Amino acid sequence: MSNKLKILVPVKRVIDFAIKPRINKAGTGVDTKGVKFSMNPFCDIALEESLRLKEANKGLVEKIHAVSIGPTKAQDILRTALAKGADSTTLVDVGDEEVEPLAVAKLLQKVVEKEQSNLVILGKQAIDDDSNQTGQILAGLLNWPQATFASKVEVEGDNVKVTREVDGGSDTLSAKLPMIITTDLRLNEPRYASLPNIMKAKKKPLEKLKASDLGIELSKRLKTLKLEEPASREAGIKVDSVDELVAKLKEAKAI
Amino acid sequence: MFVPRRLVRAATLSLRRAHTSAPALNSVNAEDIAHFSKFLTPTSIISTLSPQPSPSSELAPFNNDWMNKYHGQSTTVIRPRSTQEVSEVVKRCNERGIGIVPQGGNTGLVGGGVPIKDELVLSLGNMNKVRSFDPVSGILVADAGCVLESLSEYLAPHNHIMPLDLGAKGSCQIGGNVSTNAGGLRLLRYGSLHGSVLGLEVVLPDGTVLDQLSTLRKDNTGYDLKQLFIGAEGTLGIVTGVSILTAPAPQSVNNVVLALPKFDNVLPLFTKAKRQLSEILSAFEFFDRTAYDLAVKHGQGRALNEDETEGAECFVLLETSGGNKDHDDEKLNGLLENLMESDEPLINTGVISQTPAQFSSLWAIREGITEAVSKEGKAYKYDISIPLAEFKHVVDTTREHLRSKGLMRDDAVKHVIGYGHVGDGNLHLNIVATNYTPEIEAALEPFVYELVAKYKGSVSAEHGVGVMKTHALHYSKSDTSIEWMKRIKQIFDPKGIMNPGKVLP
Ligand SMILES: Cc1cc2nc3c(=O)[nH]c(=O)nc-3n(C[C@H](O)[C@H](O)[C@H](O)COP(=O)(O)OP(=O)(O)OC[C@H]3O[C@@H](n4cnc5c(N)ncnc54)[C@H](O)[C@@H]3O)c2cc1C
Numbered sequence: 001m002s003n004k005l006k007i008l009v010p011v012k013r014v015i016d017f018a019i020k021p022r023i024n025k026a027g028t029g030v031d032t033k034g035v036k037f038s039m040n041p042f043c044d045i046a047l048e049e050s051l052r053l054k055e056a057n058k059g060l061v062e063k064i065h066a067v068s069i070g071p072t073k074a075q076d077i078l079r080t081a082l083a084k085g086a087d088s089t090t091l092v093d094v095g096d097e098e099v100e101p102l103a104v105a106k107l108l109q110k111v112v113e114k115e116q117s118n119l120v121i122l123g124k125q126a127i128d129d130d131s132n133q134t135g136q137i138l139a140g141l142l143n144w145p146q147a148t149f150a151s152k153v154e155v156e157g158d159n160v161k162v163t164r165e166v167d168g169g170s171d172t173l174s175a176k177l178p179m180i181i182t183t184d185l186r187l188n189e190p191r192y193a194s195l196p197n198i199m200k201a202k203k204k205p206l207e208k209l210k211a212s213d214l215g216i217e218l219s220k221r222l223k224t225l226k227l228e229e230p231a232s233r234e235a236g237i238k239v240d241s242v243d244e245l246v247a248k249l250k251e252a253k254a255i
Numbered sequence: 256m257f258v259p260r261r262l263v264r265a266a267t268l269s270l271r272r273a274h275t276s277a278p279a280l281n282s283v284n285a286e287d288i289a290h291f292s293k294f295l296t297p298t299s300i301i302s303t304l305s306p307q308p309s310p311s312s313e314l315a316p317f318n319n320d321w322m323n324k325y326h327g328q329s330t331t332v333i334r335p336r337s338t339q340e341v342s343e344v345v346k347r348c349n350e351r352g353i354g355i356v357p358q359g360g361n362t363g364l365v366g367g368g369v370p371i372k373d374e375l376v377l378s379l380g381n382m383n384k385v386r387s388f389d390p391v392s393g394i395l396v397a398d399a400g401c402v403l404e405s406l407s408e409y410l411a412p413h414n415h416i417m418p419l420d421l422g423a424k425g426s427c428q429i430g431g432n433v434s435t436n437a438g439g440l441r442l443l444r445y446g447s448l449h450g451s452v453l454g455l456e457v458v459l460p461d462g463t464v465l466d467q468l469s470t471l472r473k474d475n476t477g478y479d480l481k482q483l484f485i486g487a488e489g490t491l492g493i494v495t496g497v498s499i500l501t502a503p504a505p506q507s508v509n510n511v512v513l514a515l516p517k518f519d520n521v522l523p524l525f526t527k528a529k530r531q532l533s534e535i536l537s538a539f540e541f542f543d544r545t546a547y548d549l550a551v552k553h554g555q556g557r558a559l560n561e562d563e564t565e566g567a568e569c570f571v572l573l574e575t576s577g578g579n580k581d582h583d584d585e586k587l588n589g590l591l592e593n594l595m596e597s598d599e600p601l602i603n604t605g606v607i608s609q610t611p612a613q614f615s616s617l618w619a620i621r622e623g624i625t626e627a628v629s630k631e632g633k634a635y636k637y638d639i640s641i642p643l644a645e646f647k648h649v650v651d652t653t654r655e656h657l658r659s660k661g662l663m664r665d666d667a668v669k670h671v672i673g674y675g676h677v678g679d680g681n682l683h684l685n686i687v688a689t690n691y692t693p694e695i696e697a698a699l700e701p702f703v704y705e706l707v708a709k710y711k712g713s714v715s716a717e718h719g720v721g722v723m724k725t726h727a728l729h730y731s732k733s734d735t736s737i738e739w740m741k742r743i744k745q746i747f748d749p750k751g752i753m754n755p756g757k758v759l760p
């Protein structure tokens with residue numbers, strides 16, 4: 001292949017998936033105080049896939065650049081990305097502002113241009129808002145081919161073959177670089193951070209930008225009215241006989 | 256497996272001969288069942304002697320141990336729901352001279368929880384309620400049949416954790432843990448059950464209830480009787496309730512797995528870790544390369560990448576837990592940096608978990624070894640305390656010994672592995688064979704025990720004696736100790752009905 005791969009991996013800082021999120025008292029958002037944050041699992045999978053592409057094909061990947069759009073604390077997950085093997089990172093510090101997928105995609109478009117990336121691998125969705133839009137919008141903005149929900153990625157020369165899980169089987173797409181890939185859960189199992197990489201990470205560049213540095217204005221199109229827990233399930237009861245069961249079901253208009 | 260049973264029977268016979276004073280025990284009969292039916296619900300009795308006999312398949316899980324190495328022929332399993340019911344059952348057995356095997360989750364590894372012959376199995380599984388919890392003192396009082404993991408789940412919302420944790424947590428019961436004085440993965444930090452158990456409720460062999468369910472941390476009023484039941488393996492009475500001091504849940508935990516080029520580095524690493532991490536070091540576990548490979552082969556946790564395991568002779572899992580993430584991270588990073596940048600590094604490399612899922616996954620490698628071994632073959636398990644410096648020597652010597660006997664081959668002994676709780680001086684020496692055979696057993700015993708005795712170690716660090724090691728007790732206990740243990744047994748259980756044939760030779 002003429003051009004080596006310059007992979008961009010966007011990673012988002014979210015409440016760890018093992019933790020049950022709680023809605024704050026005011027009902028305006030999710031409680032974040034003292035809560036463990038981690039890299040969004042799908043982003044982790046995207047990073048892992050980039051690293052595997054690099055390791056499995058000597059000389060194919062020139063660089064893996066991780067970018068996060070979020071609060072200053074998102075630096076932690078960029079460090080994690082470096083500790084796993086990313087080469088460099090950019091934090092677009094937006095403070096506590098929630099950024100909608102369109103704005104995220106616009107910011108990413110600028111980073112793609114800046115880094116001259118020719119492959120973007122990103123999670124199919126973030127587990128906090130479950131939007132599942134960023135990859136697709138970014139493909140639209142860049143006018144690049146996209147392969148979403150990847151369960152297998154193979155690079156053959158200038159061509160990238162992506163297998164996706166669909167109902168009742170699998171679907172294989174092939175496209176020429178540059179392109180966008182979004183990752184599904186079964187693509188791979190992310191690695192641990194290794195100590196030598198952690199040491200190296202300390203010396204690697206951590207670029208910090210503001211949205212305005214990239215010439216993007218963060219305007220909101222959505223307004224959150226209220227957050228509510230789903231109604232909690234009522235405790236079940238035990239019945240003593242089939243007759244009673246039938247009577248109860250009728251009472252509940254279930255039969 | 257007829258062989259161990261035959262050996263066991265031989266052992267029991269000689270025991271009976273030596274103690275002609277102990278009357279022979281009787282079998283459960285239909286009248287006993289009729290008597291039990293008077294005060295137990297039908298679901299509390301599983302018996303082939305009932306008017307509607309249970310199929311023997313229903314008794315099988317109670318008659319066979321976790322490794323499927325020890326097999327009993329009990330006709331009757333009783334599952335009481337209260338201390339009072341336990342007392343009534345024991346009273347009857349005492350009058351009639353029927354042997355009783357107390358059984359918890361049946362995860363014991365020395366055959367202590369299954370009958371030798373047809374003793375009655377008294378299973379605690381139906382006694383599974385938390386009696387009280389005080390979030391200020393952290394004192395938990397629970398029925399003996401509570402499963403360890405469910406107690407951990409109970410405590411989680413109260414920000415507390417059990418002071419012990421082990422691979423069998425999903426099945427083992429707190430009463431079984433107390434009765435085996437289980438050590439496990441948190442001993443380094445929270446100490447042994449002799450310290451954290453504050454009180455016990457025990458049904459004595461004559462049916463009397465000994466209520467020592469104290470919730471006091473300090474109580475110096477005479478002999479501390481509860482200590483006798485901790486680690487008694489059901490030979491002195493039946494534990495029905497436990498009062499235990501739980502620990503505040505750590506606010507920050509980390510774990511790493513370090514790959515070491517040679518075993519000799521484990522001890523200097525341990526020393527260094529203790530010095531640099533001090534109070535936040537909560538576990539220091541060791542496993543050799545073969546143990547790691549077996550765990551990975553049988554899908555326990557996510558493996559490390561190949562370049563990370565290359566050239567590693569053994570691994571160490573190190574855990575920290577503390578109250579402040581920044582403080583803990585700084586300490587741990589300091590240690591890791593120090594290790595990586597040293598001129599003569601003790602470690603090749605290592606990995607660090609980044610998420611709770613990865614934290615569990617690293618633990619799963621270590622905790623999964625027991626299960627991996629049982630999937631790989633039939634395991635002879637020696638759970639020994641020896642000086643740390645001799646861990647590798649003992650594993651290697653045992654392997655060499657088996658090789659010299661021509662037994663290291665695919666159809667005999669497949670692997671000899673070592674892993675365990677370095678922090679506690681406790682090595683698990685496992686010999687993984689294709690089958691249990693008299694030839695392998697003869698090659699291992701008394702060889703291993705003599706090796707342990709040479710280092711003044713213990714032939715059973717944490718699993719207990721059960722039926723597997725009664726004959727080996729003398730390697731770790733003097734004649735005087737054994738004599739006094741027998742006298743204590745005689746005082747509590749003159750008829751010898753409590754877990755007969757276990758612990759004492
Ligand atoms: C995967 C695995 C990992 C393990 N890891 C460890 C470890 O790290 N550390 C460790 O110390 N052990 C370990 N063990 C062995 C350990 O002894 C048991 O898992 C546990 O402590 C026993 O609890 P249980 O309820 O299963 O008891 P059982 O196996 O049912 O019984 C064990 C003994 O206690 C007696 N007993 C049980 N309940 C009572 C009671 N209520 N009153 C009186 N006597 C009773 C029985 O008669 C028997 O002698 C492990 C076992 C497995 C299978």
